[in-house]
Amino acid sequence: MARNTKRDVERTRAHIELGAAKLRAGGDPQIADTLEALLQPYGYRLLVVDRAPARDGQNDMNLAISVAEPLRAAILAEADRTESNLSAVLTDGLQRALDGKWTPPPASRARRNSGIVKVNLNVPVDADTLKSLRAKLPEMTGRLGYKVTPPQIALSWLVQEFGLEEQLND
CATH class of the missing domain: 1.10.1220 (Arc Repressor Mutant)
Incomplete structure (x- = not known):
């Protein structure tokens, strides 16, 4: 798996910010809010499904x-x-x-x-x-x-x- 450089991350963040701004201006504030939420600390967790274990894991x-x-x-x-x-x-x-x-x-x-x-x-x-x-x-x-x-x-x-x-x- 390729590693992201600081430049890659900055470019991706800028694209998400730009996309959110365009969506907000275009009348899609909910989608803009979602994109902005991804930029928050641990925002990537919005993309991961939480799974409850089928068992308690104690044993x-x-x-x-x-x-x-x-x-x-x-x-x-x-x-x-x-x-x-x-x-x-x-x-x-x-x-x-x-x-x-x-x-x-x-x-x-x-x-x-x-x-x-x-x-x-x-x-x-x-x-x-x-x-x-x-x-x-x-x-x-x-x-x-x-x-x-x-x-x-x-x-x-x-x-x-x-x-x-x-x-x-x-």
């Missing part, structure tokens, strides 16, 4: 999932589009894997030196569910015939839930 533990940068962006965009709470979606998937109601596929590996940039997708999940899953990993690995880890299970679940299978191999 959550962070799960870091290493994922290709474009796939993380796609997961976040799809969660946003569907107004899904990633914590709730992921806790549900981990619980289904733990209960044997869903079987995670084997992990796909990126080729070495492929140039794929990996980043972390950090999602809080229910700590008890995650601890129980970790305790059951040796049994799951033996039964499935391939190694499973909480991040691999989590990524597989999110990709399936949001219909992003084609992006997994990009």
Whole structure:
């Protein structure tokens, strides 16, 4: 993501001020007020949807999932589009894997030196569910015939839930 320079910010602020003045003069004071509100300290928050967590978060533990940068962006965009709470979606998937109601596929590996940039997708999940899953990993690995880890299970679940299978191999 490109960084804004001081000059870029000043130009954008000037454009918003000019737009607000033109709208006010043109008979659209409500739109002008909205633009001016964006210029106030923390005005950018008017552009961000407040989300109440689906859970109280008291018993959550962070799960870091290493994922290709474009796939993380796609997961976040799809969660946003569907107004899904990633914590709730992921806790549900981990619980289904733990209960044997869903079987995670084997992990796909990126080729070495492929140039794929990996980043972390950090999602809080229910700590008890995650601890129980970790305790059951040796049994799951033996039964499935391939190694499973909480991040691999989590990524597989999110990709399936949001219909992003084609992006997994990009």
